[in-house]
Amino acid sequence: MDTNQAGPAAEEALARQEQETITQAIAKELGISVKQVRTTVGLLDEGNTIPFIARYRKEMTGELDENVLRDIEERLSYLRNLGDRKKDVLRSIEEQGKLTQELQEQILKAVKLQEVEDLYRPFRQKRKTRASVAKEKGLEPLADWVMEQRRQGQPLEEAAKYIDAEKGVESAELALQGAMDIIAENIADDPTIRSWVRQYTASQGILVSEAKDAEQESVYENYYNYREPVHKMPPHRILAINRGERENVLKVGIEVTADKIHAFILRKLVKGPSPVKELLEAVTEDAYKRLIAPSVEREVRGEMTEKGETQAISIFSGNLRSLLLQPPVKGRNVLGVDPAYRTGCKLAVVDDTGKLLEVAVTYPTPPNNKKREAAAKFKELIAKYGIQLIVIGNGTGSRETEQFTAEVIAEIGDPGLAYLIVNEAGASVYSASKLAQEEFPDLDVAERSAASIARRVQDPLAELVKIDPKAIGVGQYQHDVSQKHLEESLKGVVESAVNHVGVDVNTASASLLSYVAGVNATIAKNIVKFREENGKFTTRKQLQKVPRLGAKSYEQCIGFLRIPGGDNTLDRTPIHPESYPVVDRLFRELGLDVASLGSKEVAEQLQAQDAAELAVKLDVGVPTLRDILESLQRPGRDPREELPLPIFRTDVLKIEDLVPGMEMQGTVRNVIDFGAFVDIGIKNDGLVHISQLSGSYVKHPMDVVSVGDNVTVWVLGVDLKKGRVSLTMRPPSGNDGGAK
Template sequence: MPPHRVLAINRAEREGVISVHIETLTDYVMEMIRRRYITNPDSIFTKYIEFSINDAFKNYIFPSIERDIRNEITEIADKASIIVFSENLRNLLLQSPAGEKVIMGIDPGFRTGSKVAVIDKTGKCVATAVVYPIEPQNKIDDSDKILKSLIDNFSVEIIAIGNGTASREIDEYIKGMLERFGLKLHSIVVNESGASIYSASEIAREELPSLDVSIRGAVSIARRIQDPLAEMVKIDPKSIGVGQYQHDVDQNMLSSALDNTVESVVNYVGVDLNTASYSLLKYVAGIGLSLAQKIVAYRDEHGKFDDLRKLLDIPGFGDKTFEQSAGFLRIRNGVNPLDNSAVHPEAYDFVYELCKMKGVTIEQLIGNDKLINSFNAKDLVTDKIGLPTIQDILKELKKPGRDPRREYKDAGFVMGVTDIEHLHEGMILNGIITNVTDFGVFVDIGVHQDGLVHVSEIANKYVKDPAQACKVGSTVQVKVIAIDLERKRIGLSMKQVHEKSEK
């Protein structure tokens, strides 16, 4: 039985919708037990033995076996679900950042208006506003003036729109506003899962103490474009909502797996020591929350770090911690160019030797593909540094500080399609994958209700695991194949889009 089906059955049973029992060939099993234990049918004790067998099997043996089987398949289902959640979270955190750009974040709303926040290139909130360009207010002219003023005054480069309530209406309004003023800005619809939780969190109060809770959400939406990883680590991974039956699985096992996933991604990408919050730094290997807070406090008091080894001046930051964490920390424009690379300080002397061999400076070596390719990695192997490490160092020297995250692509939702009632079967739409499960993938097509691409509709070949073919955050084209207005369900197909293009 597929893991997601096991969890669905468990939930239905827990909520009293169904009752679940395992059926077995009771008569056959009882006969086998009788043959084993009733060796003399004519004995005066036979009826007592038969009673004991029946009572033991019915009240003890079979219930125990049933519990063991249920527990075992539930444990298997829990692990499978957690793997799916972890992989989805990993892909979400690895979405590409826009980098150091001025971004306007908009948290859409109808009656209470759309909250607006502008952040500068460092992520600092520099301006806020509330606009009412859509129903029921429809104050388009007033909204145009406010947003145009913010765009001009702060040289906004990107507009990020949360994908919650009223997102499609605001997206269409923004596109119209940009067209009216002849602005060439790029507007992007952003996954805002967990933004409201962040807004009311302690870290949000620390970072944005003067802002109203409703405005903090707009700041978070803007920062998710600037650097998704740095912003999303501030939210409990379970609140991001990219799993299946996440509330039904073992919560301790889930928390541990998700924390490990976040730590893995953070260390894979690397962390800018001079801009990272303690929420991000705490996931760096060897650091933890307490030391992360000390690093930020030291940075606030002494200014930006210009040398990784200054971390050793922080109380509690010893040699062992430095050894564990240094390879994952980055310093841009520091004293040593290698501090902005994944090369560990323990290997700096090796890099200096490479420079001596070619008679160049470290600045001349870094990024010089031709010079780096002239080295034969096998000839550089020593007792201290093996071949795999040398190959990694040479690769890193070609593009130091490179960001391994994939490039972000906007879905480009179809204009005029903002509600499920606007859909009809056969439509080809752009969308963003918001969740991957064992039974298929959910896609945001801009109508406030994600559609489902069943596993059988992903590709023209057999797909055993949707996670192998689809990634959260990826943009896809889908065809509408079913619409259920009453239950608000949308059936989509990816393979039928390809079939049409092939024809």
């Protein structure tokens, strides 16, 4: 195993072989070609980012999308770490002088970290155990004798040979017990046995949940006397029970038929009739109950938790992406309202570019109820700044504020004036942050929050990237999962959304710029500083002068940075500067002028081109040319503009107004495993259960709806006492309805 002795050439050959093995494993697992994986791994190892590879290296990867590229990156990291762990384990066993050819092959063939750890378990340094104490007393030969299972000889007679008062072995019974402890540990450390028991427990075990205090009221009452097969438990239920256990409300365990496990171990252990058969039966029971069952239960529950966490992170990630890509409400001056009771409603007026114009505070809600003064202030600001949209955060006092706002709108009587309720999750986190203090040094926390709420509709992406993604409440059980994994996943989602939309380098904040491919926090701040000191960027090339933005970073980021109104029209498109010569050849081929870009005639001419045929003439890959043609048809296009705007409201609906069968328009606020919560304009969002999302089978709600979708729903039921509304997207007529 010591590759150093074989020299650098052999070491390099071994590394190449390991890499090829990893490449083939990923290709098989993801159902793509080895060439695609090999190329992607090469691009990643060269320091290329996922968004850059997905957008600008399509010919090389065979047009793999971002999701597949991230899967490759994740599996590559796992398998490389697995390879490193194998080397550490082999080195450790070899140093103990216990590495056999068979064991080495087993470790090298392992495809999961758990398999490697199972194989290493017998050789790992252990804390003091009953078995290690027995070995110190010299009882290992007696354990070996028992395992030989001779037809002659009595166990106690053999054990008597090991009586040694000085070593603490004062009787044959104690000697035999020590030997059995050694055998029990060997059984527990056997990788084949552990693997089988783990698989059996996962497939046949029953998770049992009980209340620690059955009289105690809690949100976990459904699980006070609960049983469900381990393999059937949905992710959200796993995390709910975990939380109940962590909060010391539930006692949780896995029940499994031990007899079948004992029988399996005995089949592995017993060679035939012998005087020690009963001893082996007893030691098998002890090994399972004392050593195997507790650790295997922990491992199985760990796997269950991982399953729950993976799903929760996936849900949060999907919802977050939908939220980040909500269409911006452009061209309107907005009045943002951060509602409250005692401290009043903070108001912030921003113009159509998001610039803060004025802040104020009013007290229309209890306990102050100064509605007349508040209405006067609202009307004053609306008239002064030509407000067309009032945006209210959905926090404390939001519905009372909504009622008041609807009354003010009715009094004004302007058909162009409406209001909107937005999810204010994370606004308080942002308002208290250093970033918010730098942005609004003269405002207090609540006033900053009102400004953030107003800007959330003008450009959701630009505003939400200022907030820690975990603080944006569009998930389920996000606080119960591995925060490291959640953070990594959400960072990838934000990065993906930002690069999908593109960033105006002359208006973007450092927060937004830091998510652009190839740009870190330092470079982002340097871009803003350079812009402040030298004025607006007029060409993409100028970014090469930004400190710390080297050639590699420039290559990765520049296609995602836009310069609207710059010297070169192409600088406002997603076309990478490396492809500008292709565009020149394209213009000459089609007889076009760059000045005519954006016209209907040019767009139609570009759309009519056969990309495959043209690519040959221009000596460029078809995917790249296809993207270029699309970008030139609508230069400066924001992909979010194709999505429907949120539903604007002018009047308030109360839960008491609802009756079953009523048809309504709503906005999806959150999608979870068992359905979707929809804002229909009442205090609490209504729930569309997964069974009511469609007339046909729905595997997961995300297959049907996304956060931000405007949907048609019908009221199924109303629970006035609990303030709950159940909805359906299955129209009473039986016709298809749903997301619009």
